[in-house]
Amino acid sequence: MSRAPTTNQATAAPEAPAASAAIGTVTTGTTAEPSSGVGDGRSWPAGPAVVGGAHDTGSTPKSGQAAKATEWSRRGTPWSALAGVALLGVLVLAWEVAVVVSGVPEWIVPAPTAVGRAMVDNAATLAPAAMVTLGEAAAGLLIGSAIGLAAAVAITFVPRLERAILSVALLAKSTPIIAVAPILTIWFGFGHAPKVLVTALLTFFPMLVNALEGFRSVDPSITDWFHSVDAPPRAVFRHARWPTSWPYLFAALKVSAPLAMVAAVVAEWMGASSGLGRSMWLAYTNLRMPDLFAAVFVLTALSALVFQAVVVLERRAMAWRAPTPTT
């Protein structure tokens, strides 16, 4: 069947209906900007806040004030940060009062002031111990993340590897760390190696799963465009999959970076010559509760700092993300 265009008898129409006609789900005049796209959690930046006018060539950059307001709405105002500090202060005060009023012995629950004194007194030993744990955690996180990332890249390029790699990864992830750590200590001694290995073992899985999801979450319209210009898979990866995965990679790091600190400390509990875990173990076996709490607080503070470092890194790395529209 071959068709040629039929000549239109345009002038035969005595009455013209509405100016524009559409079929089905037509948009007639109202703005229907795509929003955050790809789904947002995974996705592209939120849609632009301004839509062009009659001759839509100008943009309306956000004013500094509006941008600041948007930023605050995303991160919370300075008042909310102050409120957090105030709440913490109230809790510490309540703890101090409760210990003093109840008369509970220090070797069971030390007062915050006693913990503070222990931190000052043990600063000379806590600081190097913290550095050791931080180093082990960083090395383990680096190795674990690199392995998880490499595995995700391998699966992306060779999807047939997915089942094999994920099966092994799941087995490794399901192995209880508390059982593995002593074995590794027996094998590798009291040095840093077993701690780094335990940390890597615990942190590779979040990176693997998130990176894989990130690589796959490219906006289909972008992959269509790459397909239309016959882009090779490595170019699609470099220009689309890799940058798309960043929010996922940072999400993985936000989980695994504090986890790395805990993993390193747990491994140190199983036998170590230095580190915060070692300090905790010594304090615990000697029932020096203020010292134990002091080490715990240092670990907690370090974990929070590590988390914040990832957040700052993420914010800088993904400056291309549009601020959330205020209206």
Added chain:
Amino acid sequence: MKGATVTTPGVAISIADLAHAWGPTPALDDITTTIDPGSFVAIVGASGCGKSTLLRLLAGMAVPSTGSIGIDGATPDEVRRQRRIGWVAQRPALLPWESLRDNVLLATRLHGDASAGPDPDALIEMVGLDGFADALPAHLSGGMQQRAALARTLALDAPLWLMDEPFAALDELTREALAADLVDIWRRRRPTVVWVTHHLGEAVALADRIIVLSPRPGRIVADLAVDLARPRDVTTPASQAIVRQARAALADATTAGVRS
């Protein structure tokens, strides 16, 4: 729009006995037609009638179940591999982390030396985005992003533009402004344009031929020439007559489909 250089002329398309199904779902059936080089053809039909499927087949992104497509004697896949297809979809598909300039040059960068390619700033200026070459897509409006997508297509210098409702997500005024500029560029460069839309008024405003598809599986139920002078006013009786013809063809096909 600023001046543009005349480049590669449009391609001729020949479609014969084309049918396609996605799994068990038929999408297109009995499509046979030809498209002249340098023409602007609109494909209209209801949602799900196979318009976008036809465009994907023309782009070589899928292989038809039966039938054939020839683009200047080559298969769509061959044309795609030669990077002679300009693909513009409803979403601009710009890389959010790259500047407008880098987005425009992306195809050139993917396949070699970007410095040997077209001047991106001239293309950006051509689509009316002067001064935004260093801006990120997130800082542009939807209309501006589509303009940038158009500049990226211009950078390819492709003789075949396949456009899948590129202005559907824009407001009416922006859509009209963009459409006018698009026609301006098309008249200078004369690529073959296949434009998918479900908006009959838009089809009349832009195309010099409208192919109406029936509801799924899409079959050609009307093939209308639009012999109207440009720029067009879709409110004139002549334009509205074409709209009515297309609408009637579509309504008949829908009724027939319901009865069967």
